[in-house]
Amino acid sequence: MSEPLSDSSDFALRQLRGLLAQLSDHGSDAQLPPERTLSLQIGVGRRALRRALEVLEAEGRIWRRQGKGTFVGSEPQRKEVDLEALSSGTNPLEIMEARLEVEPGLARLAALRASNGDLERLDHLARKTASSADGDMDSRELWDGAFHRAIAESAGNSLLLVFFDIMNQIRQDPTWRRLREQARSRPGQRQYVDQHTRVVEAIVARNAEAAEQAMREHLETVRESLLRLMTRSSRPRQDNDPADSPSPDGQGRPAA
Amino acid sequence: MSEPLSDSSDFALRQLRGLLAQLSDHGSDAQLPPERTLSLQIGVGRRALRRALEVLEAEGRIWRRQGKGTFVGSEPQRKEVDLEALSSGTNPLEIMEARLEVEPGLARLAALRASNGDLERLDHLARKTASSADGDMDSRELWDGAFHRAIAESAGNSLLLVFFDIMNQIRQDPTWRRLREQARSRPGQRQYVDQHTRVVEAIVARNAEAAEQAMREHLETVRESLLRLMTRSSRPRQDNDPADSPSPDGQGRPAA
DNA sequence: TTGCGAAACCAATTGCAAAATGGTTCACGA
DNA sequence: TCGTGAACCATTTTGCAATTGGTTTCGCAA
Numbered sequence: 001m002s003e004p005l006s007d008s009s010d011f012a013l014r015q016l017r018g019l020l021a022q023l024s025d026h027g028s029d030a031q032l033p034p035e036r037t038l039s040l041q042i043g044v045g046r047r048a049l050r051r052a053l054e055v056l057e058a059e060g061r062i063w064r065r066q067g068k069g070t071f072v073g074s075e076p077q078r079k080e081v082d083l084e085a086l087s088s089g090t091n092p093l094e095i096m097e098a099r100l101e102v103e104p105g106l107a108r109l110a111a112l113r114a115s116n117g118d119l120e121r122l123d124h125l126a127r128k129t130a131s132s133a134d135g136d137m138d139s140r141e142l143w144d145g146a147f148h149r150a151i152a153e154s155a156g157n158s159l160l161l162v163f164f165d166i167m168n169q170i171r172q173d174p175t176w177r178r179l180r181e182q183a184r185s186r187p188g189q190r191q192y193v194d195q196h197t198r199v200v201e202a203i204v205a206r207n208a209e210a211a212e213q214a215m216r217e218h219l220e221t222v223r224e225s226l227l228r229l230m231t232r233s234s235r236p237r238q239d240n241d242p243a244d245s246p247s248p249d250g251q252g253r254p255a256a
Numbered sequence: 257m258s259e260p261l262s263d264s265s266d267f268a269l270r271q272l273r274g275l276l277a278q279l280s281d282h283g284s285d286a287q288l289p290p291e292r293t294l295s296l297q298i299g300v301g302r303r304a305l306r307r308a309l310e311v312l313e314a315e316g317r318i319w320r321r322q323g324k325g326t327f328v329g330s331e332p333q334r335k336e337v338d339l340e341a342l343s344s345g346t347n348p349l350e351i352m353e354a355r356l357e358v359e360p361g362l363a364r365l366a367a368l369r370a371s372n373g374d375l376e377r378l379d380h381l382a383r384k385t386a387s388s389a390d391g392d393m394d395s396r397e398l399w400d401g402a403f404h405r406a407i408a409e410s411a412g413n414s415l416l417l418v419f420f421d422i423m424n425q426i427r428q429d430p431t432w433r434r435l436r437e438q439a440r441s442r443p444g445q446r447q448y449v450d451q452h453t454r455v456v457e458a459i460v461a462r463n464a465e466a467a468e469q470a471m472r473e474h475l476e477t478v479r480e481s482l483l484r485l486m487t488r489s490s491r492p493r494q495d496n497d498p499a500d501s502p503s504p505d506g507q508g509r510p511a512a
Numbered sequence: 513t514t515g516c517g518a519a520a521c522c523a524a525t526t527g528c529a530a531a532a533t534g535g536t537t538c539a540c541g542a
Numbered sequence: 543t544c545g546t547g548a549a550c551c552a553t554t555t556t557g558c559a560a561t562t563g564g565t566t567t568c569g570c571a572a
Contacts, residue, residue: 006515034562045517050564066563067525077425081337081418090415098415101361109353159346159354159426162337163419169333170415264545290533301546306535322534323554 005051012044013052020061023072032062032070087170092179092230095167096223100216102163103148107199107215109155111208118154119204125150126200130193137181140189147196151203151215182229191221261307268300269308276317279328288318288326343426348435348486351423352479356472358419359404363455363471365411367464374410375460381406382456386449393437396445403452407459407471438485447477 005013016038023030032038035053039046053070056062063075114122125147132139145168152164170176195218202210261269272294279286288294291309295302309326312318319331370378381403388395401424408420426432451474458467 008516035564036562039517047516047518053563064563065525066523067561069525069562079339081339081422083335083337086415086418094413094415097365097413098419101358101416102419105357157350157353159342159350159423160357162342162422163354163358166337166418167415262544291535292533303545303547309534320534321554322552323532325533325554 005055006048008044008048009051012042012049013055015042015044016052016056020056020072028073029076030072032072034069081166083166083169086166087173087175090170092176092226093223095170095176096219096226098163098167100219100223102160102167103152103219104212104216106152106155106157106160106164107203108208108212109157109160110151111203111206111211113156114154114203118150122147122150122154122200122203126196129196133189133193141180144192144196151199154203179226179229192218195221261311262304264300264304265307268298268305269311271298272308272312276312276328284329285332286328288328290325337422339422339425342422343429343431346426348432348482349479351426352475352482354419354423356475356479358416358423359408359475360468360472362408362411362413362416362420363459364464364468365413365416366407367459367462367467369412370410370459374406378403378406378410378456378459382452385452389445389449397436400448400452407455410459435482435485448474451477 019032023032033041035046035049039049042049053062053064057064060074062070062072064070065075110118110122125143129140129143129147132143149164149168152161155161171180195214199211199214199218202214275288279288289297291302291305295305298305309318309320313320316330318326318328320326321331366374366378381399385396385399385403388399405420405424408417411417427436451470454470455467455474458470
């Protein structure tokens with residue numbers, strides 16, 4: 001903008017604008033000739049050409065990629081979500097917060113849309129969860145996961161199901177598993193079983209509001225036990241201690 | 257299980273189990289020798305070997321991939337989400353349903369966590385949306401998108417932000433754009449502006465419940481106009497016509 | 513000294529062919 | 543009938559050369 005270009009760069013820039021005007025007519029993702037060729041065609045050095053290209057790139061008229069080429073238009077955005085990056089960029093509290101946003105809604109939709117087959121399966125899984133409450137952690141984990149996913153499937157929304165799976169997959173990450181193993185070894189399993197049962201009962205009764213509320217209460221319980229676990233482990237002792245809950249929590253959610 | 261194996265296959269199976277026991281000690285994702293080599297080492301034909309491998313694969317002890325090899329353990333799950341497949345497997349109503357699950361929560365969290373800089377930006381974007389209400393569709397679209405995303409950012413949850421971006425990106429798909437262009441060309445823009453304003457006011461006032469509610473009402477409005485548009489276009493005329501709303505809606509949501 | 517052009521080199525990407533490997537078919541023979 | 547060996551098919555990896563943008567160096571001229 002402010003920096004005035006040299007004579008040859010300015011000439012190249014004007015030539016390029018003309019070329020872009022031609023190319024943009026037929027196809028917006030056209031590829032420009034390589035720099036070496038362009039510099040010969042325009043009759044200017046490669047350095048001067050590149051300065052002109054930098055201007056066009058800054059303007060968003062073109063985008064360049066080493067080893068690939070120079071293209072008209074804006075760079076196409078990536079068509080996939082990287083779970084690794086996502087996993088390393090979040091934390092357990094964020095996940096619980098997201099679950100609290102998504103899963104109660106899934107339970108509500110499940111109450112409205114679950115087929116009779118779905119209902120049978122849910123009932124079966126809730127019983128399995130209950131009977132495995134005294135078993136080893138792995139099987140408890142397994143049945144619990146299957147239970148929550150069955151609800152997500154019954155909701156009949158493929159997009160929300162993908163969101164659920166993303167969260168689930170991040171939770172499977174070895175880094176998080178250790179934390180969950182700690183949490184699971186604590187009491188509270190019985191409470192979870194009761195809460196699961198209440199969710200299923202509401203869904204079977206086609207009571208959407210009750211299902212949403214039951215799931216929310218269940219997840220709040222899980223979140224609180226997680227929170228307790230994390231604050232304990234970061235400061236070994238000291239119970240009954242207010243303050244120091246930086247920001248990732250502090251929601252004061254009145255349970256809708 | 258039930259099918260008894262032939263002598264040589266059974267021999268190969270026992271040999272392989274021994275090999276797996278060795279390999280699983282040092283590294284769970286070890287690669288087995290290629291089938292041709294293995295069949296020579298064990299001294300059995302390739303066909304017999306493959307039947308033994310099939311058993312192990314069915315048991316989940318190994319997994320195989322053509323052109324790659326045979327490996328110990330279970331197949332690693334994919335570490336990315338394909339937006340193309342997701343886009344082609346969903347529909348506008350599903351997206352609106354998902355938005356209704358996620359975005360009101362984002363507005364609530366934004367009210368609790370937005371920085372002062374965020375608030376300024378939101379206010380600015382809401383005004384821009386308002387002033388562009390009479391402009392061309394592209395700019396309206398642009399400011400509206402920026403507004404919703406600013407709220408998602410202000411909520412301070414990277415996971416939910418990704419969910420928002422996924423939905424947003426699917427909506428950018430050329431297939432959906434045509435539909436939205438139709439919707440946008442209809443009246444109702446003024447109403448949207450008012451609703452945006454109400455959301456921002458609630459967030460600025462740090463009123464979480466009001467922000468959630470305002471966003472929900474806004475999205476309900478959008479959803480209903482979408483629904484109207486789709487039922488109209490599928491059956492050219494006929495207003496005031498009950499029935500025929502198969503299932504993707506029928507929520508009867510009493511607004512929390 | 514400064515700026516330009518030419519050349520050389522670096523780094524990322526693509527394309528292609530060959531090799532490796534699991535999947536499949538077929539003829540032969542015990 | 544069933545296993546063996548061989549051949550062939552389909553997918554994936556690997557190595558290498560070519561392409562291309564990114565950077566540095568050198569020489570030359572204004």
